Amino acid sequence: MAEEMQKGPNKDGLANTFLIAVFLCLICSIVVSGLAVSLKPMQQLNKELDQKKNILRAAGLLAADSDISEDGRTVEEMFADFNVRAVNLDSGEYTDVVNVESYDPIRAAADGTVSIGLSEDDDIATLGRRENVSLVFIKTNDAGIDKVVIPVRGFGLWGTLYGYLALESDFSTIAGLGFYQHKETPGLGGEVDNPKWKQGWQGVQLYDEGGQPAVDLVKLRSPVNSDASRYEVDALSGATFTTRGVKNLVNFWAGDLGFGPFLQKLKAQQMQASVGGQH
Ligand SMILES: Cc1cc2nc3c(=O)[nH]c(=O)nc-3n(C[C@H](O)[C@H](O)[C@H](O)COP(=O)(O)O)c2cc1C
Incomplete structure (x- = not known):
């Protein structure tokens, strides 16, 4: 009798173990893919919220360590003051060819049909290609445009730095610069995130008297109140490559191939x- 029972199906056999392993894998993959699909909208919302915070921070409207303004306004409330528009970078005109809700300029730059290749001489930010259409974030008040925020990016030492540059209502005075993604070394190139260094961008002039991008990152500052000092920001110590990258990317996006035509139009x-108002 005992012998007969032993001859029944072997639960510890190879086939059974394999079957259970396959079954478990199947269950796990269903759970993981189900979670990935159901969490996607939430991840997208978080990503959008994060970008809004980055834009507000660049514009100096939100502190780096806070999710709420000094007067208690939420990110969504503050961002409602901004108008998001698509801009044709060549003409500098607003365009409606893309849906600003879903358009991704960085992805567009990789698509040869909606971007241009940059020559070595032009490509000071080491982008390779530049999208034809980008986005701008415009804050208005009763007097008109109060701040303009533009997306900027360019190569540092280890990879591309992605950020936002905010300008005051004269479209030349810098309100702030912040990077939301980069691969620079903490303590060296990574000092681009240092609030003290970032503060040094406020009030710096983006364009010289001739309307050319003129930002310079220097180890030794020119005398206070000198003409040159208006365009100067401190270089990052021990990070010459990141410093050069930041200078180049700011001047590229301010220039003719970046938002220059758009800002000149504004x-x-x-x-x-x-x-007209004076007449
Ligand atoms: C591990 C390591 C990480 C580095 N990270 C950076 C960096 O993020 N950005 C940068 O410009 N230089 C970085 N450097 C330094 C550069 O190789 C180079 O020495 C430096 O840019 C020279 O800057 P200086 O002329 O201001 O001293 C790094 C060097 C090492 C060894």
């Missing part, structure tokens, strides 16, 4: 409006 419109 300035011309503002001047026209002020002349």
Whole structure:
């Protein structure tokens, strides 16, 4: 009798073990893919919220260590003051060819049909390609445009730095610069995240008198109140490559191949409006 029972199906046999392993794998993969699909909308919302915070921080409207403004406004409330527009970088005109809710300029730069290849001489930020259409974030108040925030990116030492540059209402005075993603070394190039260094960007002039991008990152500052000092930010010590990368990326996106044409148009419109207002 005992012998007969031993001859029944062997639960510890290889086939059974294999079957259970396959079954467990199947259950696990169903659970993991189910979670991935169901969490995707939440991840997307978090990503968008994060970008809004980065834009607000670059504009100096949100402290680095806070998710709420000094007067108690949430990120969503503050971001509602911004108008998100798509801009044709070549013409500097607003465009409706893309949906600003879903458009990704960085992804567009990798698509040869909606971007241009940059020549070695032009490509000071080491981008390879530049999207035809990008996004701008515009904050208005009763007097008109209060701040403009533009996305910027460029190569440092270890990889591309991604960030936002905010300008005051004259479209030349820098309100702030912040990077939300980079691969620079903490303590060296990673000092781009140091709030003290970031503060040094406030009030710096993006364009010289001739309208050319003129930001310079220097080890030795020019005398206070000198002409050159208006365009200067401290270099990052021990990080020459990151420093050069940051200078180049800011000047690239301020230039003719970046948001230069758009910012010039805004300035011309503002001047026209002020002349019109005087009549
Ligand atoms: C492990 C390691 C990490 C480094 N990370 C950076 C960096 O993130 N950015 C940078 O510009 N230089 C970095 N450097 C230093 C550069 O290789 C180079 O020495 C430096 O940019 C020279 O800067 P200095 O002329 O201001 O001293 C790193 C060096 C080492 C050994």
